[in-house]
Amino acid sequence: MSDAAMKSDAAMKPGWTPRSAWAGILSEGAFGAKGPAGVIAAAREGLGIASLIAPEDGEAALSQAVKTRFGLDLPTTPRTAASAGRALAWAGPGQWLLVTQNRAGFADDLQALSGLAAIADQSDGRAVLTLSGGRIRAALAKGCMIDLHPSAFPVGSAALTSIAHIGVHLWRAEDGPNGAVFEFMVARSMAGSFWSWFSASAAEFGCQVTLARDCANGRG
Template identity: 50%
Template sequence: MSEPATNRATASPWQPRSAWGGAVRAGRHGTAQGPAGIRLTPRNGFGLATLIAAEGKEADLQAALTKCLGLSLPEAGAAHLEGERGLIWSAPGQWLAVAPSPHDLRELPDALRGIAAVTDQSDSRALVRVSGPQARAMLAKGVAVDLHPRAFGPCRAAVTSIAHIGVQLWQRDAGPTYDIAVARSFAGSFWHWLEHAAAEFGTEVEGVSGH
């Protein structure tokens, strides 16, 4: 006898999907000679939120963020990072908060009430980590800022474009390692550019999940 319909679990047709789903394949790509010069790591499950300070409230915002996140507000063109948490400068009076998961930023709206506008961006942007000895050379093919170490080093950030796609970019370390956030709707097009730009160096795609 079949189980009554009222007792059968109903699977939801709405399932979470990675912004990189359908575009990314794990493994080695591009030239096969020698070690990979580029590592691409799509990020999933992270937390992002934009913070816009109320007029005259930047000092209060600084104090509140130090209490909530243990991080200070970075100056223009900079990022303050501790592991996978950070604050990234976005524009005058605006910053991007980054965390391992959206849950880690859940207290910000209440903590910053009357001080700053907080908008969750976790599902509206795609995030990828670019690293390896040829990461700078590869990004220089399309990025609209000077990535030379004298001009752009660890904890530097920019809102710019890569291959005519708007991005927010910050350098994590001298490796170099970069994190790049792009509007979710452009994730497939941006990944297509990354694959082609990195092919000559040999690319290792890691951490593919949630597709």
């Protein structure tokens, strides 16, 4: 190929700009009922997310590696384990999600577990919301089939379920100033559909939406 042809080919390639999973879907601010917001939705950005699947008879070796590197025990029931900006969420028998607060060192984390599990980086394939507020359980009860009462779903609980025909991975984080805190994760391609359901459910109680700066700018 001639130099001219190569330059022409390069010029025709589109320039890709990273976009938040919530870009064009969420708008920062309040909506729904007036007054203090009963529901608070915060978009999560820049997370490191990877699925881990232990091979047959390989869970013990993976568990030891996770314990050594992160100081965490692999949950063997629908639970999460978290410390120092990292969390492991149960995702089924022999399966987990590794979630980090940012992607600094994330590649090194995955490399350290290489050979001990089937690993797939899901960082750009998932959309995550932190949901809280005094009426969050009432809003979620309109479509979530999981009993989120504290006695049935205490801090650290995790679940895989379906909401509005959308697969959802959720877990309960440590309580915050607005009470119970839930992390909700869906496939990026379903972010708009999930928000359509959730925003309609939360409007009755008033909802405050907060966006990370990159999310507000359309970048992830």
